[in-house]
Amino acid sequence: MILKTDPREVNIPLAMNDRCLYVHTGGTTAVPKICIVSHRQMVWNSFDILATGIVGAFRTVLITFPFFHIGGWNTFTPLYHAGITSVLMRDFNPGLVLDLIHExxxxxxxxxxxxLQFLIAHPKFAETDFSRLKGIITAAAPCSKAVMKVFLDKGVPISQTYGMTEAGPSNCGYVARSDSMDELLDNSASIGTSMFHCDSKIINQESGAEVEHGEIGVLCLRSSHNFDGYLNDPARTGKVIQEDGWIYTGDLAQQDPDGLLYIRGRADNMFISGGENISPEEIENALMKHPAVAGALCAGIPDPKWGQAPVALVVFHAGMSAAEDELKAFCRDHLADYKVPKQIRPATELPLTGVGKLNRNAVVEVFS
Structure with missing residues (x-):
């Protein structure tokens, strides 16, 4: 297409507010929406990523995220502005990734x-030389401490970032204050702080008022890299873009005394059982404390007595297992009785969406 284009027509004047991309959201909680992404959004986002130090003085960066998702563009654009070489993958290939790292x-x-779990499970992982890998950034969904520890033990700095197509694509990131792997491990669950040109606040889901420090509420973001709304959907746009330009993320968050932010779940993942609100992420975190459980995914399914009841899929560590009754008893030590899953089933892997996010709708289908 480029070779066939008249070179006299290549340099087209653009304004910062001109449309750059139409990008679908992940669609994990509803029908995917089409976001209007301007050049302003992508340029300011790139500047914030580079200024914050999330992308350091790297010569080559592997782009693992697809370009039908904002993650691909969000990785490529700041690299382009910084003159960093981008290595593209058509599909995620764990063996090839390990070869690139080793070489x-x-x-x-x-x-x-x-x-990361695919990399850890690959036969080449144990023999791979990680000494020249300077960092890994996790995104799109929270990453477990256990998975991050595997890479930290190999001397690879790894930290979490946070963002969404509507507000970023990047808004927060953990930037280490030292070279200590212990620091990264201690703060592995944190998404860090908001970027230089991004404001954040945590509000009460019902009242809209800011919560007290340390309380859980809905994270809201405001920056120069907010999106321009959903394509042909003013009603849903109006629900997300709130007064004074704040973006309502729908993610539950908490801030610790040091100012670090933590994602605690999704407001729209919560379901009601017997009149009580239940966060599936809380149940998943409890299950993953069991030594045999490598991963867990919970959802609410229709129940004639309680309205909805919690159920869960679990993936066990290699060579380990646990009976359903044992897991339920374990949950009772960590959760209120009404939060203990009514059913727990083993799975070989947790269901994911096309962009690698956990798929709760698939859990509902399994138990239906």
Missing amino acids: GRVENFGAVEAM
Whole structure:
């Protein structure tokens, strides 16, 4: 297409507010929406990523995220502005990624937890030389401490970032204050702080008022890289873009005394059982404390007595297992009785969406 274009027509004047991309959201909680992304959004987002130091002085970065998702563009654009070489993958190939790492051909890459688990499970992983890999950034969904520890033990700095197409694509990131792997491990669950040109606040879901420090509420973001709304959907746009330009993320968050932010779940993932609100993420975190459980995914399914009841899929560590009654008893030590899953089933892997996010709708289908 480029070769066939008249060179006299290549340099087209653009304004910052001109449309750059139409990008679908992940669609994990509803029908995917089409976001209007301007050049202003992508340029300011790139500047914030580079200024914050999330993308360091790397020579080559592997782009693992697809370009039908904002993650691909969000990785590529700041690299382009910084003159950093981008290595593209058509499909995520764990063996090829490990080869690139072993040969020192990439110094950094971003990934969702599922990708990291595929790397860990690959036969080449144990023999791979990680000494020239300078960092890993996780995104799209929270990554477990256990998975991050595997890479920290190999001397690879790894930290979490946070963002969404509507407000970023990147808004927060953990930037280490030292070279200590212990610091990264201690703060592995944190998404860090908001970027230089991004404001954040945590509000009460019902009242809209800011919560007290340390309380859980809905994270709201405001920056120069907000999106321009959903294509042909003013009603849903109006629900997300709130007064004074704040973006309502729908993610439950908490801030610790040091100012670090933590994602605690999705407001729209919560379901009501017997009149009580239940967060599926809380149940998943409890299950993953069991030594045999490598991963867990929970959802609410229709129940004639309680309205909805919690159920869960679990994936066990290699060579380990646990009976359903044992897991339920374990949950009772960590959860209120009404939060203990009514059913727990083993799975070989947790269901994911096309962009690598956990798929709760698939859990509902399994138990239906």
